Amino acid sequence: MTDQAIIDCRGVKKWFGDFQALRGIDLQVTKGEVVVIIGPSGSGKSTFIRCINRLEVHQEGQIFVDRIELTNDVRNIEAIRKDVGMVFQSFNLFPHLTIMQNITLAPIWVKKQSKSEAEAYGRELLERVGIPEQADKYPGQLSGGQQQRVAIARALAMQPQIMLFDEPTSALDPEMVKEVLDAMKELAKEGMTMIVVTHEMGFAREVADRVLFFDYGQLVEAGTPEHFFTNPQHDRTKLFLSQIL
């Protein structure tokens, strides 16, 4: 199992000063798997997935992505970041660039693709997330839902093997949540490996292969959505689910 794992975390620990945010996380994710992480606020969900593309630095344990270990080696970090796309709660589009430039920036400068090649693929991606007509606008001119779909397209433009989502729908108005979730479901169907932090239980139930429950920086419980919503084991899981369902 471990040699097929595209993400392999062993005893990952992380401190902010003397506050321990991650208390030893072990997790293996296989190719094509969709993993949903749930848990109360402050439980370390964001911190954990941000460790996977080194936006945060873990202090103990090991993280392998596609068999490359995340260390201080810049070459490894760059290789892994090319392979891992990320979508943020607050979109984080580049406001001074057009939608097309947002999408093609990394392919052109990091992957050294030609502009025409990158733009052709960019148009294809915008088509896929359902906003082909917005290519020449600026992020400030788009709705939240549209911006988040651009953010997904921007991450996909690097043709990553893995996509990380950190509460991608939390900053959206309710009527825009669906369009973003649909784009993510589409992606899951196409076989993308995904780790999704979300409070959207409907999404978890429908798409997730596995649900993880985090609390106090620990992976408390893991299982199929079925298991989680019908037969949770731990008291903390039960309490959390009773509060949000």
Next chain:
Amino acid sequence: MTTAIQRPTRPPFYRDVTVLKWVFQIAFLIGIVTVFWLLGTFSIANLAKQNLAVSWDFMARPVGFQVAEGFTTFPESGFEALLVGVTNMLRVTISGILAATILGIIIGVSRLSHNWLVNKLATVYIETIRNIPLLVQIVFWGIVVSIIPDIVVDETSDGSLKSLFGLRLLPEGWIFASPKGFALPWFVPTDGRWQWVGFMIVGAVATRYVYRWRIRLQEAGTAEARAFLWSGGVLLAFAIVGTFAHPVMGIFGPVFGFVAAFFQNTPIIIFQIVLAGLAVGGAYYIIKKRLDELRTPAGLGKLTDDDWFRLVMAAVVALGLALFFLLQSGPVEAIVGQGTIFGQDIGFSQLFTGLENRFSFVGGAPFDFSLPAIDGRFNNYLPDAGHVITRAYFALWIGVVLYTAAFIGEAVRAGVLAVPRGQTEAGFAVGLRRSQLLRMIVLPQAFRIILPPVGNQYLNLAKNTSLGIAVAYPDIVQVGQTIFNQTGQTIPIVISWMAWYSFVSLTLSAIVNRWNKKLKLVER
């Protein structure tokens, strides 16, 4: 029971917002004009009582004083004296803005540095400099230079001059420091410099194309851009080749001569008509552009009072200017160079004649390398040898540069900090390197935030150069003061000052505003 809907009736004029606005705007205008007119008449009357008629004659007359430094130290007329003051002011302003920008960026970045020592040094610098009045700092630097021991002419041994500061690293006599200021080796421009500058303008245009070409290649994916390296190389190549090949620019001499003759010989009425046409055309363009901006797909939007006011003002000013040009041939003659202004023979024709003379010069290096030299009798630097930085220039320059850099540093720091963290994270997440991230994501966004306050600092620097009077730096203020002490013509001098500083400020803000507009983020 139904109450009748109250139909909007036209309010009485004294409650009508539109009427009130116009009345206030026009009353304000009249008020201002009246105040100035009254001030003018009173002072003229007052001066007349002292047998002093306001007159601009001093501009054409020889002045009886010498200017401490500048393109000439013996101005032939009041006008030329003021011109020396103007160029001296520009010298400090332009080099000061460049230096303050570079230093300010360094200070700002140091303030953001994680290196404790660098960070604290920058903080101390900013806190010290910002809290001491600039005037005090300028006087301080003047004193610092004046306590340097004077140059000793050592006649006992071999009669050679000793440079101070014991700069034994360099050959004796390369760098001097004395209470008079500093002198360094320098490339002293010779007559060929104009052709060389012309050559470099061509080079700059070429560099621009090379830069774009490299960026296109990068975008086409065929090569690494290295755009800065390439354009720097091209510019350097032009500079070196131009040092020898600059006489080819001599072909422009006859061209300029032709233009000069054109300005000199065309009947003045043609220029009058062209200028009047330009004024009207300009106003037409401005009005049309404004109306186009207000036009929506649904048709022309309703014009607000402000819009009307602007459009009417533009039309009135343009018509006024057109009439002025058509009725007054004198000013037009002065502008094209067929007549004189303040007794000075300046205008387009003279400008192009000057260029013709400078470009037709053939041969010779554009610059001579020259070492500083000392006039042994007066312990003074020879002005044409090497580069002399006088005490006054140094004190003023270092004062405004250090002072402005502190404020620019704070603006830079604030600008970089104002770029949200999420931008950096998103950049890293798509795989950008730190340098790419800075260049393509952080700096472009920070720059928009930094530009307006820094533009303000440029204006401050330009205006603060007038404090040079504390160390007797001969800028337009100091020269003007000397003139009115001699002639008693305060009003023309004060008008000249105001005109000059307004011109500089407006030019600077126009440049900054243009940039600002270009960089504005597109929002919904």
